[in-house]
Structure formats: C-alpha cells, structure tokens
Amino acid sequence: MAASIEDVANAMFEIVKDGAGSKKYKPSDLTKMMVEKLETDKKTCKAAIKELVNSGRLVYTYFGGSFLEIPHKEGAAPD
Amino acid sequence: MADEKATPLLDELEKGPYPSFVREIKLAAKNNKMAAGVLHQLEKSYRDKIGYWKHGGIVGVMGYGGGVIGRYSALPDDFPEVAHFHTLRVNQPAGWFYTADVLRKICDMWDKHGSGLTNMHGSTGDMVLLGTRTEELESVFGELTKMGFDLGGSGSDVRTPSCCVGPARCEWACFDTLKTCYEITQHYQDELHRPAFPYKYKFKFAGCANDCVAAIARSDMSFIGTWKDDIQQDDEEIKNYAKAGLDIQSDVVENCPGKCMTWDPDNMKLTIDNSYCLKCMHCINVLPKALRPGKQRGVTILLGAKAPIVEGALLSSVLIPFYDIDNEGLDDLFELVEDGIWDVWTENGKNRERVGEFIQRVGMGNFLESIGLEPDPHMISHPRDNPYIFFDQEDEEEEA
Amino acid sequence: MTERLTDIGPPHYEKFLPPVVKENYGKWKYHEILKPGVMVHVSESGAKLFTVRMASPRLLATDTIRWIADLAEKYCGGYLRWTSRNNVEFLLTDESNIDPLIGEIKKNGFIIGGMGNSISNIVHTQGWVHCHSSATDASGIVKAVMDDLSQHFENMDLPGKLRIALACCLNMCGAVHCSDIAILGTHQRPPRIEHDTLDKFCEIPNVVSACPTAAIRPATVDGKPSVEVLEENCMYCGNCYTVCPSMPLNNAETDGISIWVGGKVSDARSIPKFSKLAIPFIPNNPPRWPEVVEAVHNIVDVWAKNAKKYERMGDWIERIGWPEFFRLTGIEFTKYHIDDFKHAGLSFKRTAQMRHLPEE
Numbered sequence: 084m085a086a087s088i089e090d091v092a093n094a095m096f097e098i099v100k101d102g103a104g105s106k107k108y109k110p111s112d113l114t115k116m117m118v119e120k121l122e123t124d125k126k127t128c129k130a131a132i133k134e135l136v137n138s139g140r141l142v143y144t145y146f147g148g149s150f151l152e153i154p155h156k157e158g159a160a161p162d
Numbered sequence: 163m164a165d166e167k168a169t170p171l172l173d174e175l176e177k178g179p180y181p182s183f184v185r186e187i188k189l190a191a192k193n194n195k196m197a198a199g200v201l202h203q204l205e206k207s208y209r210d211k212i213g214y215w216k217h218g219g220i221v222g223v224m225g226y227g228g229g230v231i232g233r234y235s236a237l238p239d240d241f242p243e244v245a246h247f248h249t250l251r252v253n254q255p256a257g258w259f260y261t262a263d264v265l266r267k268i269c270d271m272w273d274k275h276g277s278g279l280t281n282m283h284g285s286t287g288d289m290v291l292l293g294t295r296t297e298e299l300e301s302v303f304g305e306l307t308k309m310g311f312d313l314g315g316s317g318s319d320v321r322t323p324s325c326c327v328g329p330a331r332c333e334w335a336c337f338d339t340l341k342t343c344y345e346i347t348q349h350y351q352d353e354l355h356r357p358a359f360p361y362k363y364k365f366k367f368a369g370c371a372n373d374c375v376a377a378i379a380r381s382d383m384s385f386i387g388t389w390k391d392d393i394q395q396d397d398e399e400i401k402n403y404a405k406a407g408l409d410i411q412s413d414v415v416e417n418c419p420g421k422c423m424t425w426d427p428d429n430m431k432l433t434i435d436n437s438y439c440l441k442c443m444h445c446i447n448v449l450p451k452a453l454r455p456g457k458q459r460g461v462t463i464l465l466g467a468k469a470p471i472v473e474g475a476l477l478s479s480v481l482i483p484f485y486d487i488d489n490e491g492l493d494d495l496f497e498l499v500e501d502g503i504w505d506v507w508t509e510n511g512k513n514r515e516r517v518g519e520f521i522q523r524v525g526m527g528n529f530l531e532s533i534g535l536e537p538d539p540h541m542i543s544h545p546r547d548n549p550y551i552f553f554d555q556e557d558e559e560e561e562a
Numbered sequence: 563m564t565e566r567l568t569d570i571g572p573p574h575y576e577k578f579l580p581p582v583v584k585e586n587y588g589k590w591k592y593h594e595i596l597k598p599g600v601m602v603h604v605s606e607s608g609a610k611l612f613t614v615r616m617a618s619p620r621l622l623a624t625d626t627i628r629w630i631a632d633l634a635e636k637y638c639g640g641y642l643r644w645t646s647r648n649n650v651e652f653l654l655t656d657e658s659n660i661d662p663l664i665g666e667i668k669k670n671g672f673i674i675g676g677m678g679n680s681i682s683n684i685v686h687t688q689g690w691v692h693c694h695s696s697a698t699d700a701s702g703i704v705k706a707v708m709d710d711l712s713q714h715f716e717n718m719d720l721p722g723k724l725r726i727a728l729a730c731c732l733n734m735c736g737a738v739h740c741s742d743i744a745i746l747g748t749h750q751r752p753p754r755i756e757h758d759t760l761d762k763f764c765e766i767p768n769v770v771s772a773c774p775t776a777a778i779r780p781a782t783v784d785g786k787p788s789v790e791v792l793e794e795n796c797m798y799c800g801n802c803y804t805v806c807p808s809m810p811l812n813n814a815e816t817d818g819i820s821i822w823v824g825g826k827v828s829d830a831r832s833i834p835k836f837s838k839l840a841i842p843f844i845p846n847n848p849p850r851w852p853e854v855v856e857a858v859h860n861i862v863d864v865w866a867k868n869a870k871k872y873e874r875m876g877d878w879i880e881r882i883g884w885p886e887f888f889r890l891t892g893i894e895f896t897k898y899h900i901d902d903f904k905h906a907g908l909s910f911k912r913t914a915q916m917r918h919l920p921e922e
Contacts, residue, residue, distance in 0.1 A: 105765070106765065107765050107768065109318070109358075109360070109513065110356075110357065110358040111358060111359070111360065111508045111509070114358075115509070129352075129358070132356070132358075133225075133356065136225055136227070136356070137224070137225045139224075142220065142222070143222060143226070143227025143228075143317065143356070143357060144219045144220050145219035145220075145227075145232075145316070145317045145318075145357075146217075146219045146764075146804070146805050146806070146807070147513075147514055147768075147772065147801070147804035147805030147806075148317070148318050148360075148361060148513045148514050148768075148805065149227050149228075149317035149318035149319065149357030152220075155220070171848060171849040172849065174849040174850055175701075175702055175705050175706070175849055175850070177709075178705065178706075178709030178712075179673060179709055179712045180617065180619070180673065180705055180708035180709045180712050180715075181617055181618060181619045181671065181672050181673070182619060182671075182705055183619040183620070183621040183691075183701040183702075183704075183705060184705075185619075185671075186619060186621050186622055186623040186626060187621070187623070187691075189623040189625050189626060190623035190624065190625070197623070200691065204690055204691060204699075207690035207699065208690070208699070208702070208848040208849050210814055211814040211815075211817070211846045211848060212690075212812050212813070212814040212817070213689070213690040213693060213694065213695075213696045213699075213812060214690070215690075215692060215693060215694045216694055216807065217694040217695075217804075217807065224566075225568060226568070233692060233694070247692070249692065253571065253572040254572060255572050255573050255574075255575045255577070255578050256572070256575040257575055257643060258643045258644040258645070258646075259575055259578035259579055259583075259641070259642075259643045260578050260641075260642060260643065260644075261577070261578050261634075261640050261641060261642075262631035262632070262634045262635040262640040262641075262642070263631075263640060264573075264577075264578070265627050265628075265630070265631045266628060266631050268627075269624035269625075269627050269628055269631075270624075272624055273624050278623055278624045278625075279621065279622075279623060279624075280621070280622050280623075280624065280627065281620050281621055281622070281648075281688075282618065282620065282622050282627070282644055282648065282650075283620075283644055283648060285685065285687065285735045285736050285737065287646075292621070292691075292692060293692070304566065307566075307567035307568070307570055308567070309573075310570065310573040311572065311573060312568075312569065312570045312571050312572060324646070326646065327643070327645075329587055329588035329590070330575075330579060330583050330587060331583060331590060331603055331611060331613070331653075332590060332593075332603075333590040333591055333592055333593065333603070335588070338588070340575050344571075344572070344574060344575060347571055347572060348571045351569040351570075351571050352569065355568070355569060371828065371829035371830065372828045372829070372830060373827045373828050373829065373834075374645075374646050375646045376646070376737065376740065376827040377827075378740075378827055378834050379737055379739065379740040379825075379827045379834060380737040380827075386829075412871075413871060413872065417831050417872060418831075419831055419832060419833075440829075441829070442829045442830050442831060443828070443829060443830045444830040444831045444872070447830055448872070450592045450593055450594070451592045451594075454591075454592075469729075469732075469733065469734035469735075469737045469739060470732050470733075470734060470739065470799070471732065471733050471734070471799060471801055471804075472772070472774050472799075472801055473774055473904070474774075474903060474904060475734075475739045475836060477740070477834055477836075512771070513768065513771070514772065514801075514805070
C-alpha cells in the first residue's frame with residue numbers, strides 16, 4: 084500500500100530529527116530518500132513537506148542554500 | 163566627548179547634485195528609531211571601514227521558506243534599535259507600475275511595522291522593505307496580503323520573476339512581457355515560497371534584444387523577444403531621417419552586425435536583406451519612426467545565466483531558438499520546465515549549483531537528452547573543437 | 563479573525579496601468595526623446611504618452627515615496643512606474659504638465675535624465691547599509707560617482723549608452739558582470755576561522771564542498787572538529803562564509819574595490835559580453851572614495867573622447883585593442899589582469915595579429 088502523506092511526513096521528521104546538529108537536509112534530499120525507502124512519489128513528498136512546515140514541526144532555514152530543520156532559537160546562528 | 167548622534171562622514175554624502183541616500187535615511191530617522199539606528203551604525207561603518215551586519219537564516223513567515231532575509235546587528239548593545247533588521251521582499255507588480263494610492267498604503271503600513279526605509283527596487287525586482295523585527299513579520303505579511311501583495315522569493319527557490327515595460331509602453335515588445343511574467347509568477351507560487359531546488363532559479367522577460375532587464379546576464383531562464391519575418395520598413399520616414407541630417411551609411415548600415423543593409427544616398431533608399439538580419443535591434447533603435455520589428459513575433463528562450471558564485475559567471479545560452487509565446491501559450495513551457503529542467507536538476511544538482519553550472523558539469527548534450535529536446539545548431543556558436551567525445555556505448559555495439 | 567492568505571502572488575498589473583496605457587497596450591508605434599529625461603510614445607491611434615524620468619538613490623524613505631505619489635496624483639492622474647535601473651517614471655498625458663512637474667522635482671533636489679546616449683542610474687547592492695558579506699559600501703560610492711558624472715545623466719552628451727553597476731562583493735547580488743563599468747567590492751584575505759563555533763554553526767562537508775578551488779579541508783583543532791583553509795588556493799570569494807557564519811572575511815584594512823570594463827547585455831550591434839578587469843584594487847576610502855571616483859571619471863572621459871557614435875565601452879575597446887586601452891587610460895597592466903581560473907587560456911592572445919603601441 085502506498086504511504087500516506089502523514090506516513091511520509093513522520094518518516095521525514097525522524098530523519099531530520101536524527102540528523103539535527105550533524106547533517107542538514109534539503110527538501111530534495113528527503114524526497115529522494117523517501118522515494119527509495121517508502122512506496123511513495125514526489126507529489127506526496129511535496130505535500131508532506133508542506134504539512135511539516137505549516138504545522139511548525141519543521142522550518143525552512145537558509146545558509147547558502149535552503150534546508151529543513153527542527154525549529155531552534157533564532158539568531159545569526161543557531162544557539 | 164564626541165556627540166554620539168553626530169554623523170560627520172555621512173553628512174558629506176548629503177552634498178552634491180545627485181539624490182542622496184543619507185538624506186533618505188535621515189528623513190526616516192526623524193520619526194523612526196530603527197532608521198536612526200541604521201544611520202548611526204552606518205556612520206560607525208564609515209569610520210571603521212567595515213560592515214556590521216550578521217546574516218540569520220531562520221526567520222520567515224509561517225509556511226514560507228522565502229521572502230524574508232534575516233539580518234542582525236553585529237553590535238546589538240551599541241545599536242539596540244537594529245538588533246533585528248530583517249528585510250522583506252515584496253513581489254512587485256509586473257513592469258513596476260503603481261498607483262499613488264497603493265504606494266501610500268504600503269508606506270503607512272511600513273511606518274507602523276518597520277524602519278520606514280525601502281529599496282525601490284531590489285536587484286531581482288522586488289519591492290524591498292528594509293528592516294524590521296522578528297515579531298513584526300507576521301503583521302507585515304498579513305497587511306500586505308490584505309492589500310493584495312505577497313512575498314517574493316529568496317533561498318533555493320523560484321526568485322521573483324521580472325520583466326521590462328513591454329507592450330504597456332514600448333513599440334519594440336515582441337511578446338507580452340507583463341502577461342507572461344504575471345502568469346508564470348502565479349503558476350509558480352508554491353515553488354516561489356517553498357524552496358525545493360538545489361539553488362535559486364530566476365526568470366526574466368525582455369521584450370526585445372535590447373534586454374532592458376538584463377535577462378541574458380541575470381536569469382537562469384531568459385526570455386528575449388524576437389521576430390522571424392522582415393523588419394517593417396517605412397521608406398518615407400527613412401528619407402525624413404536622412405533629410406534631417408542623420409548619416410544612414412555610418413550610423414546605421416556600418417553598425418549592422420549582419421551586414422545585411424545597403425544605402426543608396428542618391429535615391430535615399432535603404433535596402434535590407436532580411437534573410438541575414440540578426441534581430442540585434444540597432445537599426446530599429448536609431449530609426450524608431452522608420453523601422454519596426456517584424457510581425458511574426460515570439461521569443462528566444464535561453465538558459466543558465468548567473469553571477470560568479472560558485473563556479474564562475476555565465477551568460478544564458480539558447481535552449482529554444484523561437485517560440486510563439488503569445489499564441490501558443492505557456493502549457494508546453496510549464497511541462498518542459500517542471501517535468502524536464504527542474505526534475506533533472508533537482509534530482510542531480512548539488513547544493514548551490516545553478517542550472518547553468520549543472521549543465522556545464524553534465525554536458526549540454528546530455529542535458530538536452532535528459533529533458534527531451536533535440537540538439538539544434540542555433541544552440542551553439544560553433545561545434546566542439548576538441549576530439550574528446552564520449553560516444554554512447556550502446557550505439558557502438560548495435561552498429562557492430 | 564480573518565483568514566490568513568498565502569500564495570496570492572503579486573497584484574495584477576492591470577490595476578496599476580494608466581487609462582492611456584490600457585487603451586494603447588501593444589499599439590505603440592514609435593517614440594522620441596524630446597529633451598533629456600523626457601520622451602513621448604505615440605500610438606497607432608495617435609494617442610501620446612509622455613514620460614519624465616527621475617533619478618533615485620534607490621534607498622527611499624516612505625516620506626519620499628509619498629512625495630512621489632503626490633506628484634503622480636497632481637500631474638499624472640496618480641500613475642507612475644519604476645524602471646529596471648531604479649529610476650522613477652512619471653507617466654503624463656497632458657504635455658503642459660511636463661515643465662511644472664520637472665520644476666517641482668528639481669525644487670526638491672532630484673534630477674531628471676538617464677535617456678538616450680547618457681549614463682543611467684547605477685544599479686547597486688546593499689553594502690554597509692544592510693549586507694553581511696560586503697567588502698565596501700554601495701550607496702556611498704554610487705552617490706560620489708554619480709555626483710561626479712551627473713552632467714552625463716542630465717545631458718545626452720556621450721557617444722553611446724553608459725551602464726555602470728556596483729556590487730559590494732563578488733556574490734554580485736547586482737550581477738554587475740555585464741556592465742560598461744562595474745565597481746566591485748573585493749576582499750584580499752582568506753576567511754578567519756572561528757574554530758570555537760564552527761562545528762556548532764556549520765556542517766563541515768557542506769563547508770568543504772562550498773569552495774570553488776577546493777581550498778577547504780576538514781581538520782581537528784584543539785580537539786574540536788573544524789576546517790582549515792589552504793590559503794594559497796583561496797581567492798576570497800566568500801562562498802564559505804555564506805554557508806558558514808564562522809568564517810568571516812570582512813577586513814577593514816584590506817577590503818576595497820576593483821573596477822571592470824566593457825560588458826554589455828543588449829544584442830545591439832555586438833553580442834552581450836562580460837566586463838573585464840581594469841583596476842585590480844583600490845582601498846576603501848569613505849566617505850567619498852575619491853580614488854574610485856577619479857578612476858571611473860578617467861575611464862568615462864577617455865571613452866567619450868575616443869569612441870565612435872553608438873559605440874559602447876566594450877565595442878570601443880575591442881576596436882582599439884586592450885594595449886591601447888591601457889595606454890590611453892594610463893592604467894597599469896599587471897599579472898592580476900591575466901586570468902588563471904578555469905578556461906583561462908581562452909583569454910590569452912592566440913594570434914600574431916597585433917597593433918604595436920608607439921614608442922614612448
């Protein structure tokens with residue numbers, strides 16, 4: 084059975100959470116991983132990212148390229 | 163003790179005939195503490211010969227990954243008014259047309275929620291609202307959307323598309339730059355606000371090869387108006403120019419890069435061999451009453467321009483030599499962009515690799531194959547001059 | 563509570579088009595420059611639209627925008643636009659309003675021009691007003707250079723168009739790389755590495771791969787993961803700083819300006835081309851950067867005196883040759899002028915065709 088948007092969102096969130104502090108992921112990195120790991124497609128991944136950001140579980144960050152991260156304290160650099 | 167509020171260095175830049183940005187900052191600083199903070203931090207930069215801003219990559223409005231540039235003073239204790247100084251990029255109306263009314267509304271909002279300072283406009287084309295605090299961002303966004311405005315792009319997303327004045331006020335526009343710009347901007351709202359690419363992707367639309375928006379130098383996907391048939395020519399008006407003293411031979415004919423013109427001074431007759439015309443615009447620029455672009459108009463679409471970061475600057479190069487965009491519409495283009503270019507680039511591009519750099523790395527031939535376009539001699543200035551050809555091995559074997 | 567709107571995009575441009583534009587959209591027949599800063603577009607219907615172009619410092623206070631709006635209301639039915647080079651264009655249908663409008667503009671210390679064979683506004687970046695990676699200020703140099711060249715903005719007294727652009731570092735938010743004259747903020751020293759914070763703020767593989775010359779390597783410093791920079795391979799682009807705030811390279815003593823010439827974006831006559839290096843480095847000298855102003859002035863003067871009608875800076879230099887450019891401008895030619903990045907060999911002279919300069 085194809086993974087739901089929620090399944091994909093949860094799986095993405097776990098990857099970002101595990102990588103926090105050591106590895107940052109771009110939306111395209113997560114999408115590629117999901118397409119390989121789960122039974123899903125790019126469209127579902129896009130919806131999952133939107134869901135994660137709209138709900139505040141992940142935020143977009145920018146340091147010479149856009150990444151998805153767990154929300155952390157604002158500032159010129161994460162504290 | 164020195165007067166902490168004095169700005170002797172910046173005062174020097176209020177002098178002289180050209181409009182002064184210092185005057186602007188001071189004007190805003192009368193009623194706005196943030197603007198005053200900028201003024202005094204800038205005076206310190208002038209004294210110390212160095213900037214005092216830090217970039218911050220986390221602030222934004224809910225749900226968007228672009229449109230807000232996080233900025234903090236590196237000296238928040240000295241300049242607490244600009245401890246936060248985030249910029250919002252507001253997507254400009256196509257062609258940068260405004261009414262007095264809408265400008266006043268934006269100004270009122272920005273005085274209330276920000277520094278009272280703007281850039282009209284930023285380098286990519288957005289209206290730039292310069293400097294506010296994190297807690298104001300949602301209010302600004304809310305008020306902007308109520309007025310019918312939205313944020314532009316930043317980060318690894320579609321950047322705010324921009325276009326020249328086009329058919330709104332230019333007789334040389336070979337396609338409807340404003341309509342195309344508006345429709346593409348609306349179509350790609352998601353890609354503009356939610357960064358999903360290896361790096362930025364810019365669209366610019368220039369109505370003719372004069373390229374008033376620098377599309378060929380500054381956009382990943384450059385649309386430049388052109389035509390296929392003959393230059394429209396009014397012989398009487400040419401005579402008028404000649405009679406008024408214009409030297410048609412040296413000013414027009416000798417500047418033609420296609421060498422496709424001759425001038426008969428006795429009969430005051432300009433003859434154009436249109437089959438060799440390069441559509442460079444020079445003769446039309448010089449003789450606007452007498453010459454106009456042809457009637458079979460469209461665009462040349464080019465790909466890949468960028469500034470030096472990371473692998474060196476590039477100009478766009480031809481992807482589609484001619485497309486009748488006003489009549490054939492945008493659907494085929496959307497398909498090419500989304501299912502072709504973006505798909506291949508997003509799948510295989512490295513972080514901060516623009517599409518032009520990506521093409522350099524994988525090879526234009528391979529790139530064309532992957533997006534399903536046939537190679538065309540209009541795409542090159544000359545064929546390769548080195549013999550290091552990577553032949554497809556399957557093809558070899560089939561022939562053997 | 564009202565619904566939170568997202569993804570509405572910009573307002574439709576038609577809302578802001580003056581009636582004369584709506585009626586004659588796509589029907590313009592020709593235009594004429596009536597005098598510096600004033601032109602008329604004539605439609606096939608015979609309708610006329612007059613444009614008055616006003617210089618702007620780009621950085622505008624809301625009060626100035628309100629003043630501009632008031633002028634548009636008084637003289638233009640409330641309609642105006644900005645150009646791609648940050649000038650303001652007032653759009654008039656009543657010719658008799660032109661001179662009173664210009665009078666009010668000048669009274670408030672603004673100037674009109676920037677049309678035809680003139681210099682238009684200098685497109686530029688944020689500099690010390692707002693940027694984290696700038697090697698120089700932007701607005702201040704622009705102001706000083708334009709004060710010096712304003713007669714070429716207000717008059718059409720140049721051989722061809724002159725497009726100057728300024729970017730405060732080689733990120734080039736202003737994409738100055740195809741300008742007749744580009745003024746570019748330039749760093750001269752490698753980044754300083756803040757080893758204490760680097761591992762916390764930055765992802766090391768990302769930092770390593772950010773370097774175009776592979777000058778950054780992972781390293782352990784005082785027991786902490788960090789990076790090292792092979793300084794002889796660093797050309798101070800600042801790309802590492804953009805991805806990693808722990809590698810600043812701003813330097814008050816060694817930051818400054820380089821000057822580039824001969825680029826263009828239009829296809830008219832010759833194809834678009836990049837600007838090429840004229841002056842590798844001029845130290846920062848605020849508030850008015852007199853050395854930069856003088857260098858630009860000199861280049862403009864020599865071009866204006868020697869170029870043929872319509873000949874842009876780059877076309878003129880191609881005609882006379884680079885040795886002659888350096889001779890006429892008196893600019894010193896150094897090893898820094900010779901490219902040593904990728905494809906550098908393409909810019910070496912690969913022919914014996916040559917004009918030899920006269921003996922001194």
